[in-house]
Amino acid sequence: MKSTEIYSSTTHTWIVLGRDSQKSEKIIDTNQYLIKSNDEAIILDPGGIELFSSMLASLLKHVKLEQITTLFASHQDPDIISSLGLWDKALPHATLHAPWLWEGFIRHFGMDNIQYQSIKDEGGEIKIGKAALKFIPAHYLHSSGNFNVYDPKAKILMSGDIGAALEKNEPPMFVEDFASHIKHMEYFHRRWMPSNRAKNNWVARIRELEVDMMAPQHGRIFKGEMVQEFLEWFARLDVGSASD
Amino acid sequence: MYHQNDATLAIKNVVRVANIIANLDTILQEAKNLSLTAKNARVVALRAGDSAFGFKPITNFIDEFSELTIKTTKSISMLSSNLFEIALSVVRYSDFQLRLNIAAQYTEHTDIHHLQQQGRLEFIRTVKQLESAVMHLEGYFEDILKQMRSAEYIAVTSRVEASNAGEFSESLQSVSNFIAGAAKNIKHAINENLKEISLLKGALR
Ligand SMILES: [Fe+2]
Numbered sequence: 001m002k003s004t005e006i007y008s009s010t011t012h013t014w015i016v017l018g019r020d021s022q023k024s025e026k027i028i029d030t031n032q033y034l035i036k037s038n039d040e041a042i043i044l045d046p047g048g049i050e051l052f053s054s055m056l057a058s059l060l061k062h063v064k065l066e067q068i069t070t071l072f073a074s075h076q077d078p079d080i081i082s083s084l085g086l087w088d089k090a091l092p093h094a095t096l097h098a099p100w101l102w103e104g105f106i107r108h109f110g111m112d113n114i115q116y117q118s119i120k121d122e123g124g125e126i127k128i129g130k131a132a133l134k135f136i137p138a139h140y141l142h143s144s145g146n147f148n149v150y151d152p153k154a155k156i157l158m159s160g161d162i163g164a165a166l167e168k169n170e171p172p173m174f175v176e177d178f179a180s181h182i183k184h185m186e187y188f189h190r191r192w193m194p195s196n197r198a199k200n201n202w203v204a205r206i207r208e209l210e211v212d213m214m215a216p217q218h219g220r221i222f223k224g225e226m227v228q229e230f231l232e233w234f235a236r237l238d239v240g241s242a243s244d
Numbered sequence: 245m246y247h248q249n250d251a252t253l254a255i256k257n258v259v260r261v262a263n264i265i266a267n268l269d270t271i272l273q274e275a276k277n278l279s280l281t282a283k284n285a286r287v288v289a290l291r292a293g294d295s296a297f298g299f300k301p302i303t304n305f306i307d308e309f310s311e312l313t314i315k316t317t318k319s320i321s322m323l324s325s326n327l328f329e330i331a332l333s334v335v336r337y338s339d340f341q342l343r344l345n346i347a348a349q350y351t352e353h354t355d356i357h358h359l360q361q362q363g364r365l366e367f368i369r370t371v372k373q374l375e376s377a378v379m380h381l382e383g384y385f386e387d388i389l390k391q392m393r394s395a396e397y398i399a400v401t402s403r404v405e406a407s408n409a410g411e412f413s414e415s416l417q418s419v420s421n422f423i424a425g426a427a428k429n430i431k432h433a434i435n436e437n438l439k440e441i442s443l444l445k446g447a448l449r
């Protein structure tokens with residue numbers, strides 16, 4: 001699994017882990033994010049069972065195990081958090097922040113040691129060392145209980161499945177040309193996202209934030225101008241395609 | 245102690261525990277039938293009066309051991325859900341071990357070795373827990389088996405008593421037959437479970 005630093009300051013660092021060459025082609029490629037600050041670290045959307053081994057090995061290149069105090073799950077999907085039962089053994093003292101809506105469901109992945117910290121529908125805040133992070137509501141995009149993570153200092157928005165692209169092989173880390181990227185995103189957003197109303201509310205909410213980088217859970221990261229291009233494109237897109 | 249097959253073996257153990265639990269239902273049902281039969285037989289024996297004089301203590305006795313069997317079966321039920329939990333935790337730890345072994349192929353980081361060691365200890369600890377729960381279970385089943393042996397003995401004795409009970413002979417005879425049948429069914433279910441247990445013990449060794 002590859003890991004790339006996408007932000008670094010005196011207070012904290014963002015690392016994206018993904019493009020796992022070991023994984024089977026039948027499972028969707030995912031980005032996992034590690035934010036570390038001082039002696040603390042959080043993993044955003046730790047990923048599926050199948051990824052656990054290479055995730056663990058890659059993480060240890062950047063942090064000590066006991067540094068990882070916190071996990072975050074944007075929603076309940078298997079590609080997001082089915083590794084929980086294994087993290088539960090590796091990080092018995094950790095806390096998982098996840099939507100309150102999914103607690104009874106996510107616990108099915110096996111959780112004897114890790115603490116479940118529910119995120120209310122309105123969102124919330126958390127500190128990891130010196131990094132202050134915000135949980136931004138992104139309900140129905142695509143999951144009915146769903147959050148993004150916003151870092152006001154780094155100006156990074158971890159957008160979960162929003163902005164996800166399905167590309168074959170090993171695509172580069174960043175979107176280079178928006179127009180040619182659309183074909184990798186369009187079906188995903190039209191089919192997986194159920195609600196135009198939720199989508200438009202989300203776009204309005206994000207427009208109020210300063211976002212230099214939008215980091216989705218699948219595919220390339222949007223940087224600078226590309227973030228605005230995405231918001232404009234997404235605002236125009238008609239979603240919920242299977243209901244027609 | 246640990247090898248690749250542990251995860252598969254661990255799942256098989258869960259299946260064995262599930263089989264054992266499924267058999268418990270049969271045992272409990274038959275034991276309840278026995279207790280009911282004992283109560284009915286006592287009424288018949290009472291009506292038969294002097295002619296079924298020898299039958300009354302027998303019904304008391306059936307009542308007693310069927311209650312005992314029900315009680316033991318309920319204790320087993322309690323132990324079984326615990327057993328399920330432990331068997332599942334063995335599955336989880338063996339899966340954890342498996343994933344760690346893969347991670348160890350990617351990196352020689354000491355934290356991985358540490359986790360492997362810790363995981364192995366936890367794995368052994370849960371296997372030991374499972375072993376001791378299984379031993380307990382075996383003890384309970386052997387208790388019931390003993391109860392069933394006396395049930396069969398009573399069935400024979402009661403048949404003799406029933407034949408002396410004049411007009412009630414036939415209905416008491418059927419009570420004896422019923423006891424013998426229930427005892428046989430329970431013994432069969434228990435022997436099946438003891439077989440599963442010995443496989444389970446073998447797998448844990
Ligand atoms: Fe998802």
Ligand SMILES: [Fe+2]
Nearest residue numbers: 077079161217
């Ligand atoms: Fe996803």
